[in-house]
Amino acid sequence: xxxxxxxxxxxxxxxxxxxxxxxxxxxxxxxxxxxxxxxxxxxxxxxxxxxxxxxxxxxxxxxxxxxxxxxxxxxxxxxxxxxxxxxxxxxxxxxxxxxxxxxxxxxxxxxxxxxxxxxxxxxxxxxxxxxxxxxxxxxxxxxxxxxxxxxxxxxxxxxxxx
Amino acid sequence: xxxxxxxxxxxxxxxxxxxxxxxxxxxxxxxxxxxxxxxxxxxxxxxxxxxxxxxxxxxxxxxxxxxxxxxxxxxxxxxxxxxxxxxxxxxxxxxxxxxxxxxxxxxxxxxxxxxxxxxxxxxxxxxxxxxxxxxxxxxxxxxxxxxxxxxxxxxxxxxxxxxxxxxxxxxxxxxxxxxxxxxxxxxxxxxxxxxxxxxxxxxxxxxxxxxxxxxxxxxxxxxxxxxxxxxxxxxxxxxxxxxxxxxxxxxxxxxxxxxxxxxxxxxxxxxxxxxxxxxxxxxxxxxxxxxxxxxxxxxxxxxxxxxxxxxxxxxxxxxxxxxxxxxxxxxxxxxxxxxxxxxxxxxxxxxxxxxxxxxxxxxxxxxxxxxxxxxxxxxxxxxxxxxxxxxxxxxxxxxxxxxxxxxxxxxxxxx
Numbered sequence: 001x002x003x004x005x006x007x008x009x010x011x012x013x014x015x016x017x018x019x020x021x022x023x024x025x026x027x028x029x030x031x032x033x034x035x036x037x038x039x040x041x042x043x044x045x046x047x048x049x050x051x052x053x054x055x056x057x058x059x060x061x062x063x064x065x066x067x068x069x070x071x072x073x074x075x076x077x078x079x080x081x082x083x084x085x086x087x088x089x090x091x092x093x094x095x096x097x098x099x100x101x102x103x104x105x106x107x108x109x110x111x112x113x114x115x116x117x118x119x120x121x122x123x124x125x126x127x128x129x130x131x132x133x134x135x136x137x138x139x140x141x142x143x144x145x146x147x148x149x150x151x152x153x154x155x156x157x158x159x160x161x162x
Numbered sequence: 163x164x165x166x167x168x169x170x171x172x173x174x175x176x177x178x179x180x181x182x183x184x185x186x187x188x189x190x191x192x193x194x195x196x197x198x199x200x201x202x203x204x205x206x207x208x209x210x211x212x213x214x215x216x217x218x219x220x221x222x223x224x225x226x227x228x229x230x231x232x233x234x235x236x237x238x239x240x241x242x243x244x245x246x247x248x249x250x251x252x253x254x255x256x257x258x259x260x261x262x263x264x265x266x267x268x269x270x271x272x273x274x275x276x277x278x279x280x281x282x283x284x285x286x287x288x289x290x291x292x293x294x295x296x297x298x299x300x301x302x303x304x305x306x307x308x309x310x311x312x313x314x315x316x317x318x319x320x321x322x323x324x325x326x327x328x329x330x331x332x333x334x335x336x337x338x339x340x341x342x343x344x345x346x347x348x349x350x351x352x353x354x355x356x357x358x359x360x361x362x363x364x365x366x367x368x369x370x371x372x373x374x375x376x377x378x379x380x381x382x383x384x385x386x387x388x389x390x391x392x393x394x395x396x397x398x399x400x401x402x403x404x405x406x407x408x409x410x411x412x413x414x415x416x417x418x419x420x421x422x423x424x425x426x427x428x429x430x431x432x433x434x435x436x437x438x439x440x441x442x443x444x445x446x447x448x449x450x451x452x453x454x455x456x457x458x459x460x461x462x463x464x465x466x467x468x469x470x471x472x473x474x475x476x477x478x479x480x481x482x483x484x485x486x487x488x489x490x491x492x493x494x495x496x497x498x499x500x501x502x503x504x505x506x507x508x509x510x511x512x513x514x515x516x517x518x519x520x521x522x523x524x525x526x527x528x529x530x531x532x533x534x535x536x537x538x539x540x541x542x543x544x545x546x547x548x549x550x551x552x553x554x555x556x557x558x559x560x561x562x563x564x565x566x567x568x569x570x571x572x573x574x575x576x577x
Binding site: 040 | 214574
């Protein structure tokens with residue numbers, strides 16, 4: 001069974017360990033601004049929401065890429081950016097209706113969550129299990145997928161999106 | 163089923179691939195008027211600055227890609243469609259039969275009708291061939307005049323400067339990217355470019371181009387309406403594009419600016435569809451028909467048209483959102499939907515001119531309908547999500563009216 005990152009904002013304390021772990025794994029530095037997962041803070045409500053790519057089946061980023069730089073990892077289901085092909089045109093960053101693929105000015109390329117090849121460090125680092133990596137059919141995920149369906153022009157025909 | 167797809171840009175290519183996914187037995191033929199393998203013009207600026215080779219512009223990097231999908235590629239121009247016979251004619255005289263036809267013939271660059279526009283050292287910036295010509299002439303120390311400060315003009319600025327040219331931009335409009343940004347953002351973009359050593363003449367026009375005397379070290383003289391003549395080694399004309407529809411004369415297919423398509427990307431002829439830069443399809447924002455000529459729309463069209471060709475109009479196109487993202491020498495601008503605002507709407511603006519940061523949100527009732535920005539890149543795709551899903555923002559609209567930078571919070575509030 002394919003596994004997914006499942007996010008439960010109610011358990012998040014805003015400690016940013018996930019951002020640290022992500023940045024260290026992918027960029028070699030402890031720098032939250034380079035993290036592919038972001039924790040958003042709702043000051044008024046005292047609430048924290050970790051947010052990253054859901055590896056949606058529509059793969060807006062992949063389809064929009066003009067140079068074939070985003071591909072599907074058949075083992076993990078992650079959509080991965082191939083740095084050697086990415087030219088940094090940023091079309092994917094406006095195409096993804098979740099805003100989870102971002103331009104990295106220092107490399108001139110885009111970055112997104114690739115599930116760390118099947119061992120996502122954000123989930124390992126999370127001390128409260130707000131981020132877990134488990135079987136795909138779980139609640140939090142469904143809610144994010146619901147977003148996908150309202151923003152999706154072609155949701156009635158997922159067969160063409162596999 | 164016999165499918166012919168005409169045009170090997172992003173729209174045609176994704177259509178072929180989608181048809182193959184849905185119908186293993188389909189006979190798919192891809193017709194391209196270009197000599198090269200399918201390539202992306204979005205990658206041309208990066209080719210010009212030597213970041214990639216020509217092969218880096220290819221839409222698919224595996225040279226066996228189309229063969230592996232059993233898609234026949236024919237490099238020949240289409241000259242006509244004979245709709246009663248369900249055939250197309252190619253420039254070499256071949257006539258091919260189709261059961262379903264997709265027209266994804268794209269657009270071509272247009273030049274103003276001025277004297278000297280066909281001179282040797284005047285080039286458009288649209289095809290790979292144009293890019294090769296620009297690359298051979300935009301060499302270090304040369305003087306380049308760029309006509310047009312729209313999307314295409316702006317996106318090649320950095321590569322031209324990296325090539326070491328002296329650059330002057332001549333734009334007819336009163337600001338840069340007039341069809342993508344308002345005057346505040348366009349003005350900031352102009353001062354950004356000027357701070358990088360680019361000379362920009364707005365509200366100015368090239369009236370003619372002539373060959374310089376052989377004694378002159380530059381090859382061209384560029385005459386302007388109000389300002390002094392410019393000397394140049396190369397003139398790049400990036401003044402706009404038009405849909406490729408001329409071959410449709412006499413076909414019975416209804417055209418306006420582009421080919422008119424319905425909510426299935428279907429033309430007025432049942433078994434003929436159109437997609438991408440050649441299609442005048444539904445715009446999500448105003449629900450009228452526009453040629454958007456942008457990459458995300460080309461791809462969206464291509465997929466939806468392909469599904470409808472195979473699965474009998476089962477997939478409705480609700481309209482594409484016009485959107486652009488542009489990197490002008492490191493200053494990133496973006497615009498979405500009705501960035502210019504709508505009647506009876508409200509706007510919320512954050513401006514930090516000193517740091518070239520700008521964020522402009524446009525609302526209609528409780529929904530976000532448009533956005534334009536400078537210097538904002540993180541999570542920018544949520545703007546598409548919010549516009550497309552027509553989320554009723556409620557209290558979050560009030561919060562964003564006070565502080566537009568709370569966009570991401572508004573997006574996540576329900577999660």
